[in-house]
Amino acid sequence: xxxxLRLVPRRLAAGVLVLxxxxxxxxxxxxxxPGDVVDTVLGPGTAATPALREQIRLDYGxxxxxxxxxxxxxxxxxxxxxGRSYQLGLxxxxxxxxxxxxxxxxxxxxxxxxxxxxxxxxxxxxxRGRVVRSLASGLELLAVSVPSYWLGILGLTxxxxxxGLLPAAGDSGPAAxxxxxxxxxxxxxxxxxxxxxxxLDEASGRPFALTVRARGGTERTLLLxxxxxxxxxxxATLSGWIVGSLLGGAVLTETVFARPGLGRxxxxxxxxxxxxxxxxxxxxxxxxxxxxxxxxxxxxPVIDPRLRGxxxxxxx
Amino acid sequence: MSALAQVAGRGARLGMxxxxxxxxxxxxxxxxxxAAPGLLVAADPDATDVVAALRPPGxxxxxxxxxxxxxxxxxxxxxxxxxxTIGFGATALGVAGGLLLxxxxxxxxxxxxxxxxxxxxVLLAFPELLLALLVVxxxxxxxxxxxxxxxxAAVPTYARLVRGxxxxxxRSGYVEAAAALGVRRPLVxxxxxxxxxxxxxxxxxxxxxxxxxxxxxxxxxxxxxxAPPAAEWGAMLSDGREFLATAWxxxxxxxxxxxxxxLSVTVLGRHLQGRSTRGEGRP
Numbered sequence: 230x231x232x233x234l235r236l237v238p239r240r241l242a243a244g245v246l247v248l249x250x251x252x253x254x255x256x257x258x259x260x261x262x263p264g265d266v267v268d269t270v271l272g273p274g275t276a277a278t279p280a281l282r283e284q285i286r287l288d289y290g291x292x293x294x295x296x297x298x299x300x301x302x303x304x305x306x307x308x309x310x311x312g313r314s315y316q317l318g319l320x321x322x323x324x325x326x327x328x329x330x331x332x333x334x335x336x337x338x339x340x341x342x343x344x345x346x347x348x349x350x351x352x353x354x355x356x357r358g359r360v361v362r363s364l365a366s367g368l369e370l371l372a373v374s375v376p377s378y379w380l381g382i383l384g385l386t387x388x389x390x391x392x393g394l395l396p397a398a399g400d401s402g403p404a405a406x407x408x409x410x411x412x413x414x415x416x417x418x419x420x421x422x423x424x425x426x427x428x429l430d431e432a433s434g435r436p437f438a439l440t441v442r443a444r445g446g447t448e449r450t451l452l453l454x455x456x457x458x459x460x461x462x463x464x465a466t467l468s469g470w471i472v473g474s475l476l477g478g479a480v481l482t483e484t485v486f487a488r489p490g491l492g493r494x495x496x497x498x499x500x501x502x503x504x505x506x507x508x509x510x511x512x513x514x515x516x517x518x519x520x521x522x523x524x525x526x527x528x529x530p531v532i533d534p535r536l537r538g539x540x541x542x543x544x545x
Numbered sequence: 546m547s548a549l550a551q552v553a554g555r556g557a558r559l560g561m562x563x564x565x566x567x568x569x570x571x572x573x574x575x576x577x578x579x580a581a582p583g584l585l586v587a588a589d590p591d592a593t594d595v596v597a598a599l600r601p602p603g604x605x606x607x608x609x610x611x612x613x614x615x616x617x618x619x620x621x622x623x624x625x626x627x628x629x630t631i632g633f634g635a636t637a638l639g640v641a642g643g644l645l646l647x648x649x650x651x652x653x654x655x656x657x658x659x660x661x662x663x664x665x666x667v668l669l670a671f672p673e674l675l676l677a678l679l680v681v682x683x684x685x686x687x688x689x690x691x692x693x694x695x696x697x698a699a700v701p702t703y704a705r706l707v708r709g710x711x712x713x714x715x716r717s718g719y720v721e722a723a724a725a726l727g728v729r730r731p732l733v734x735x736x737x738x739x740x741x742x743x744x745x746x747x748x749x750x751x752x753x754x755x756x757x758x759x760x761x762x763x764x765x766x767x768x769x770x771x772a773p774p775a776a777e778w779g780a781m782l783s784d785g786r787e788f789l790a791t792a793w794x795x796x797x798x799x800x801x802x803x804x805x806x807x808l809s810v811t812v813l814g815r816h817l818q819g820r821s822t823r824g825e826g827r828p
Contacts, residue, residue, distance in 0.1 A: 243666075250667030287622060374807040376759045376767060379800035382786055386797070390790040426661040439549055472548050473672030481763055485786070495675075499682045507682045 240526055244519040245487035251515040252262040252306050256299050266291060269315045269502050289313065310371035311509040316501050325494065333483065333489035336475040338406055343471070344464070346418030346486055351425035351460065353450065356433060361471045365426070371420025378481035381412040385485070409486045413478045424467065425460040432459040451482055461532050469518050476514045565816035567807035573808060578625035578765025588616040590776045599792045609794035612785065615692040617794060621802050626777040631692045631770065632758030639757070640750050640810035643703020644742070650704070651711035652734055654799065661704070666699040674760055681769050688777075695760045699753060706749055710742045744821050751814035755807040760804050778803050 255320035256360040266289060267282050277285075286292050288303060306313065311321040388394045388408065395408050432438065433456050441451045480492035491510060530537045546807030578585055588606075594614030602609040608617035650661035668743030670674065673695075680694035714720060714737055723733050764770045768778040773780060 246663070247667050247670050250663065251670060254667060258679055258683050370808065370811060371804075374755060374811055375804050376762060376807075377764060379782060379796075379803065382782060382789065382796045382800065386789045386793045391793070414657065469670075470632075477672040477674030480678070481766070486769060495678065499678050499767075499769065500686075502682060504682055507679055511671060511675050511679050513670055514675050515667075518670045518672075 236526070240392065240523050244523055247519055248512075248516060249303075251512055252303055252382075252411040254297075255512050256302055258508055259504050261297065262502065266315065270318075272316075302518070306512070310507040314498075314503055314506050316498070316503040316506075321506055324506055325491065325509070326515075327487060328494050329493050331488060332479050332492060332499075333480060335406065335410055335413065335488065335490065338410035339417070339475060339478075340471065341385050341419060342410055342414035343417040346414060347421030347425050347464070348457075348460075350418070351429055352457075355426050355429035366423070369417050369419045369423045372415050372422075375416065376481075377412050377416050377478050378485050380415060381485040383484055384408045384412055405486075405488075408483045409488060413475065413482045414485075416478070417474050420469075421464055422469065424463045426461055428460040429456050455484070458532060461531070465528055466534060469522045472517050473514070476517070516526040552649070564812050565798050566810040567715040568817045571805055571809040573812070575625050575629060579784075582623045583617075585614075586619040586622045588619040590615065590618070590619040591774060599788060599795070600654060601792070602794050608798045609792065610782075611790075611795050612788055616797055617781075620776040620781060621778070621798050624778050624802070625797065627688060627771050627777040627796070628758065628762055628765075628779065628803070631688060631695065631765075632754055632806070633760035634692045635695035635699060635761060636750050636754045638693065639699030639703050639753065640746060643705075643707050644695070644699035644746070646663075646700065646704040647707025647742075648711055648738065651715055652730060658708075662708070663762060665694065665704055666702045669705070671698075673698040673702075673756070674763065677760060677764065678769075685767040688771045691761060695757050696808075697735045698760075699757060702753070703746065703749065706745060707742050710745055711738050713737045713740045724787045748814055748821060750819045751810050751817060754810045755814075758803060758810075775813050798809060809810065 264505070267277075267285050268283050270289070271277055290298060293301070309322070311325075315322055317324055322532050350365060350369070354361050384395075385408070395404060397431075429452075433451065437455065438451055441455060445456075476492075477492060480495055482488070483492035484489045484496055491513075494506065495510050496501070498510070569581050574585075582590075592615060594610070597606075597610050597614040598612055599604055600610040600614075602617075606618065608621060611620070612618055618643045646661055646665075650658045656747050672788070673680075676690075676698035677694040680697050681690060684693065711734075715733075720733055720737055723737065724730075728736075761770065762777070762779030762782070766783045768780075768783065771777035771780050781799040782796050785792070785799065788795050
């Protein structure tokens with residue numbers, strides 16, 4: 230796929246541009262927060278000598294002109310240095326260390342569940358009668374209308390506390406992962422199911438479907454070899470959105486289920502005005518978005534052979 | 546609830562007016578709750594009664610009572626004011642910001658367009674909830690700030706839509722004709738561009754209100770929005786969470802309230818969407 234590979238540098242440049250913008254935004258946020266950073270570092274009600282305040286100022290590099298601080302922050306970021314927490318006095322990377330794995334584990338499980346739900350629901354209902362389809366679209370509507378964190382609360386109330394089916398909280402094995410991942414997955418699965426079903430329905434009405442049927446291909450062959458491939462395209466396009474939903478959802482899911490992870494760290498940081506931690510997490514989410522979109526761009530020609538020769542790639 | 550959803554789903558599919566009408570009715574009821582909650586419930590939402598704490602639904606308290614003996618039904622009805630102000634207010638802010646930026650980008654020349662669009666690209670790379678959390682970190686917590694944060698986070702989505710629609714109109718023949726006739730640019734925007742942008746914008750804003758209502762309650766749930774003892778759905782969910790093991794009703798009913806609003810605006814939005822696409826001659 231030389232055509233696709235030729236596009237990579239341009240996509241990379243666009244991604245770097247977005248990240249540079251995100252870093253600038255993070256820098257702005259850092260300096261727009263009203264009040265003295267030194268007070269935040271010291272914590273409420275702590276008195277300090279002017280000498281100590283000056284020391285903190287120097288430690289965080291706050292004495293330099295803004296332009297110098299900005300360039301230094303960009304340089305640090307380029308080296309993978311995410312800054313230093315106000316509250317803990319530690320490098321942000323150290324604060325996030327150990328919190329990444331639980332969130333990634335949750336997000337990956339939720340993605341798998343969401344895809345499973347979406348494709349299962351779509352395959353079971355596409356091309357079916359009116360009753361099945363309206364039932365499915367009603368359930369999809371419900372799935373996207375229910376706040377996922379409330380779903381988690383309901384799950385805890387009824388599945389864990391009332392009937393004792395699943396563990397209530399903590400991070401102990403696959404059973405404890407199931408309920409959080411499911412609550413995170415349902416709204417995403419609802420959106421995807423709708424998209425996949427529409428695509429399956431549309432694809433099965435196209436001439437190529439008629440050709441497959443005329444050749445004596447079964448509906449199963451048509452689905453597995455042809456129409457599902459069509460349905461995979463819009464799902465790939467939505468990947469960036471999925472990543473965003475997972476990260477936003479993780480903030481709430483981890484809080485509801487008292488799970489460790491980046492979401493919990495973010496909530497704590499927002500509450501205590503630990504801006505470097507907040508900006509680092511927001512930057513990381515933007516980076517994840519950029520990387521996923523880049524991968525999706527590369528995956529399009531794999532999914533859809535028609536895009537292999539087209540030099541311009543696909544408009545998203 | 547699922548029966549309602551089923552009816553709603555079928556209605557949205559067939560274009561039957563039943564589901565949208567039902568949705569409008571639910572929203573009208575909530576509008577009454579916002580404007581005059583006293584008309585719907587008699588009980589004081591803040592009156593505590595420790596003797597009657599955590600009573601299950603029934604009798605004088607159809608939705609039960611919370612840990613301080615406050616009437617949950619009354620708090621759900623009164624909570625509409627804060628919850629819906631945040632949700633609808635944030636959407637209004639997002640739409641206003643989106644209109645401004647989108648129109649500016651579309652009609653202000655290439656340079657400006659490029660600049661606005663590159664900024665949008667950056668902002669669209671952030672999940673909306675994280676962007677809102679970043680804004681809350683900067684401006685601080687509280688109901689008003691949460692409204693602003695969610696509204697700001699929604700701006701890029703609307704700006705992108707407005708710009709796209711506006712560009713189509715601006716490049717059309719009749720705008721060229723208007724320009725040739727000497728009609729000034731601002732008047733063109735008001736007379737020709739705005740009416741064409743309004744339809745799709747209304748559809749997106751209606752569906753988007755579902756998202757902002759959920760985000761608003763989510764931020765309050767995280768303790769960043771309405772402060773206790775104010776009645777607000779997200780905050781009530783957060784309180785009720787402490788008593789899940791013993792009192793399911795405290796966290797169930799505020800959630801149902803959120804779902805009823807989100808479901809209604811989504812059904813209504815999809816109905817409007819279906820009507821506008823049919824109007825353009827598409828299936």
